[in-house]
Amino acid sequence: MRDVVRDPAALERLRVQRGRLADRMRPPWWYLTGSAILWAVLFAGPFILQYLLHGVPTWPSLVLTAAMLCLLRLMPWGLARATGIAVRLRNLRYRLGLSALIAMIVVFFAASQTETILIRHGLLAAAIVVAALAVAAQVALLQARLRGIRQELRDGGGAA
Amino acid sequence: MTARPDPFIHPITRLSICGLLAAGADWVEFAALRDAAGISDSVLSKQSVVLEDAGYVQVRKGAVGRRPRTWFRLTAQGRQALEGHLAWLVQMEEAVSASSPQMTANSVNGRTAPRTVPSPD
Numbered sequence: 001m002r003d004v005v006r007d008p009a010a011l012e013r014l015r016v017q018r019g020r021l022a023d024r025m026r027p028p029w030w031y032l033t034g035s036a037i038l039w040a041v042l043f044a045g046p047f048i049l050q051y052l053l054h055g056v057p058t059w060p061s062l063v064l065t066a067a068m069l070c071l072l073r074l075m076p077w078g079l080a081r082a083t084g085i086a087v088r089l090r091n092l093r094y095r096l097g098l099s100a101l102i103a104m105i106v107v108f109f110a111a112s113q114t115e116t117i118l119i120r121h122g123l124l125a126a127a128i129v130v131a132a133l134a135v136a137a138q139v140a141l142l143q144a145r146l147r148g149i150r151q152e153l154r155d156g157g158g159a160a
Numbered sequence: 161m162t163a164r165p166d167p168f169i170h171p172i173t174r175l176s177i178c179g180l181l182a183a184g185a186d187w188v189e190f191a192a193l194r195d196a197a198g199i200s201d202s203v204l205s206k207q208s209v210v211l212e213d214a215g216y217v218q219v220r221k222g223a224v225g226r227r228p229r230t231w232f233r234l235t236a237q238g239r240q241a242l243e244g245h246l247a248w249l250v251q252m253e254e255a256v257s258a259s260s261p262q263m264t265a266n267s268v269n270g271r272t273a274p275r276t277v278p279s280p281d
Contacts, residue, residue: 010172010175010249011246011249011250013172013176014175014176014179014180017176017179017180017196017197017198018179018180018183018196020196020198021180021183021185021192021196022183024192024196080189083192084188084190084191084193085185085187085192086185086186086187086188086189086231087184087185087186088186149184152184153183154183155183156179156182156183
């Protein structure tokens with residue numbers, strides 16, 4: 001077996017190997033599509049509460065919630081299967097993706113509140129536009145977060 | 161963190177495995193680790209057993225349908241050992257560079273820099 005001290009390029013080789021590992025961390029199309037659907041359902045919440053739940057039995061919303069929770073659980077599992085790398089997206093270890101995670105939380109609360117206010121004032125079209133923009137922003141931020149994780153993998157997570 | 165050589169991480173294949181597992185992922189799948197490290201199935205299997213026995217790597221085995229899936233994770237002990245070993249490697253590089261420019265030139269060609277850590281192979 002070769003010895004590291006006899007091979008000065010060992011650390012450089014490790015950097016190349018980390019680059020290869022990071023390149024695998026690219027989300028498949030269905031991951032981004034599934035995320036967009038999840039966010040769309042979440043941002044449809046204010047509309048559902050305002051217009052659809054009056055006089056409607058509870059079970060359809062329970063079924064929808066269960067389906068969304070299953071999708072939420074299955075997506076990271078599927079991403080790990082597809083890439084061969086399991087990362088917890090809420091893991092705060094990834095410093096470079098942390099700003100994107102904070103932005104996602106801010107966008108979620110800001111958009112939900114804005115939608116609710118617009119719906120209360122009868123500005124339905126404006127609320128729909130806000131929801132659509134919020135979904136697009138969340139998917140873009142998810143991609144930014146994954147880019148941050150890729151960069152972190154490439155840099156070695158502070159190990160070297 | 162103390163800079164010191166680790167005989168289990170010292171061989172280049174194990175350094176690659178530990179370095180890749182330390183890069184930030186929670187778990188890395190067998191094929192992903194093999195492809196990133198550029199090693200064969202048998203080499204990865206053999207070296208991962210050594211690292212697992214040393215307590216540096218945690219192995220989780222499962223299956224998707226009929227296909228077996230093996231996942232690896234670096235333990236806290238493994239991370240600590242790797243960080244110490246990498247710090248030692250950097251010190252060695254600096255010491256070799258400072259001691260003799262001629263020696264550095266030769267070591268680039270892979271002819272000098274004596275082996276200082278016994279491999280547990």
